[in-house]
Amino acid sequence: MRTNILGVYDDEHDVMHAVDKLQEGGIVVADVFSPFPLHGIWDKLKQTTYLPYATFAYGLVGGIATFALLYWTSVINYPLKFGGKPLNTLSFIIIMFVLTILIGTVFTALTFFIRQKLYPGKEVEMPDVRTVDDKFVIVIEKPEDIDDVELRKIKSLLTETGAVEINESDVEYEA
Amino acid sequence: MDKKVQLSGKFKIAMIVLIVVGLISVAIGFLTEDGERAWANLLLNNYYFLSIALGATFWLAIQAVTQSGWSIAYIRVPQAMSNYFIVSMLLFAVMFLGVHDLYHWSHADAVAADPILQHKSPYLNIPFFTIRYVVFFALWILLSLRIKKLSLQEDKIGGISFFNKIEMTSKIFIFVFAVSFSLFSIDWLMSLDAHWYSTIYVVKKFIMAFFHGASVITAIVIILYKLGYFPMLTKKHLHDFSRYIWALSLIWGYMWLSQYLLIWYANIPEETIYYIPREMGEFKSLFYTELIMNWTFPFFFLMWNRIAKSANWLLFTVAVLIIGQWVELYMSIMPGTLDSYGIGIIEIGTFIGSLGLFALVVGTSLSKMPIIPQNHPYLIESTTEEH
Numbered sequence: 001m002r003t004n005i006l007g008v009y010d011d012e013h014d015v016m017h018a019v020d021k022l023q024e025g026g027i028v029v030a031d032v033f034s035p036f037p038l039h040g041i042w043d044k045l046k047q048t049t050y051l052p053y054a055t056f057a058y059g060l061v062g063g064i065a066t067f068a069l070l071y072w073t074s075v076i077n078y079p080l081k082f083g084g085k086p087l088n089t090l091s092f093i094i095i096m097f098v099l100t101i102l103i104g105t106v107f108t109a110l111t112f113f114i115r116q117k118l119y120p121g122k123e124v125e126m127p128d129v130r131t132v133d134d135k136f137v138i139v140i141e142k143p144e145d146i147d148d149v150e151l152r153k154i155k156s157l158l159t160e161t162g163a164v165e166i167n168e169s170d171v172e173y174e175a
Numbered sequence: 176m177d178k179k180v181q182l183s184g185k186f187k188i189a190m191i192v193l194i195v196v197g198l199i200s201v202a203i204g205f206l207t208e209d210g211e212r213a214w215a216n217l218l219l220n221n222y223y224f225l226s227i228a229l230g231a232t233f234w235l236a237i238q239a240v241t242q243s244g245w246s247i248a249y250i251r252v253p254q255a256m257s258n259y260f261i262v263s264m265l266l267f268a269v270m271f272l273g274v275h276d277l278y279h280w281s282h283a284d285a286v287a288a289d290p291i292l293q294h295k296s297p298y299l300n301i302p303f304f305t306i307r308y309v310v311f312f313a314l315w316i317l318l319s320l321r322i323k324k325l326s327l328q329e330d331k332i333g334g335i336s337f338f339n340k341i342e343m344t345s346k347i348f349i350f351v352f353a354v355s356f357s358l359f360s361i362d363w364l365m366s367l368d369a370h371w372y373s374t375i376y377v378v379k380k381f382i383m384a385f386f387h388g389a390s391v392i393t394a395i396v397i398i399l400y401k402l403g404y405f406p407m408l409t410k411k412h413l414h415d416f417s418r419y420i421w422a423l424s425l426i427w428g429y430m431w432l433s434q435y436l437l438i439w440y441a442n443i444p445e446e447t448i449y450y451i452p453r454e455m456g457e458f459k460s461l462f463y464t465e466l467i468m469n470w471t472f473p474f475f476f477l478m479w480n481r482i483a484k485s486a487n488w489l490l491f492t493v494a495v496l497i498i499g500q501w502v503e504l505y506m507s508i509m510p511g512t513l514d515s516y517g518i519g520i521i522e523i524g525t526f527i528g529s530l531g532l533f534a535l536v537v538g539t540s541l542s543k544m545p546i547i548p549q550n551h552p553y554l555i556e557s558t559t560e561e562h
Contacts, residue, residue: 083442084442090439090440
């Protein structure tokens, strides 16, 4: 079981500032929880994601699969001339365009849910549930062998930068 | 912070040389062939740079209306580009001498013999055409001058009132621009093929102006950055600029397809006649070039994150798009006016001359005002990293 130190904040500007200060002090900020997306926090925490590449791959596969479906149904399996148009026709583009977007988005969302182990009816796993309301939380990992000096430094930095509460939590959440 | 762009004497001389080259090639055009080709080229280049200046001003208005913070440090660039309207108005005034060479509907005897042109004559006639030209240019010049004046006053005085006034003027400009530029495109470009019409035509031209206006703003910002005028330019700013180009290239491609696909699918002779010379006739070599340069290339190229944030690659993309817009306008104008396809000294020379004039006007305007607005409420948001 791992434990975390939580700095609870009231204002998003304080959070951005606090992350800078903590990192200047050589403390690793593990995560930040916020009721809404914070612009620029992603870069500060040096987070990376492969999700856009997954979207690109789904889109590519989806586009090719859609073309294959259209080609098979209207050229190979049931070739029906209408309006004097060629069988392998330009109007495929609309359906390919729309289905590429649909497949790309739906599978990206599914991938996100699977990676985050989310499903309907799942119990909340959050260090502090108030982050879905009006609080911002900075999470710092607390190893078991942490010494007092380090702990005091973290807590004083959190207080200095405007944390309204400093808590500890042992909730294991999916990062 | 109140730095102004210093124009070197070399730059001015180089641009004047370009303008002279342009004038010579126009003269060659008038002397060696019948006037049509030279007029068509003048129309192309006048419309080209007007649409870039208009697109840039639209971009500026969008920044004000959406209350964007990131772009505020760069708003002087589109403001300087909007100074080109006055020059453009004079250039289009010269175009009236060539109206009879270019526009089939301007001949009274042709209209008398043609029921379709008779039907359109309440709109397409020289007096109304002239009135529209005057009204549109007057509106563009007045609104853009007002935005610029308010912005320069804000530099001196500061305060929130100018911010609100600029936003209000920008809202008016957006409505005016949407209506006036659509009708302007019908007047000067679509009426070249007076029998043909497409309702998506003006939407595509609208997007083209916005798309290439945003691209040219990006290019000017990057060039000024390389000359040391925008020290605060970050990867994030470049990414925001390239997002504009990327998204607009997608909309542009969508409009291209919307027009082409509907005409192809309906297959009505009156409509398909427009695409016959373009896709199957003499101009077919440029038909797909237009699409590839303006949509396929930027769409797939700027998709890569590293390229989208690199100043040099963005400059390269914009260079391709500048040629791409020329090709688009060439495909809009030339098949309707000229019988034969050809790109020679007249085409290249006229473009170079107009480019020189545009660069000279924008450069001179940039040298007359502080390159970074000084009292804008969002300036700090724009110039520090957290934007």
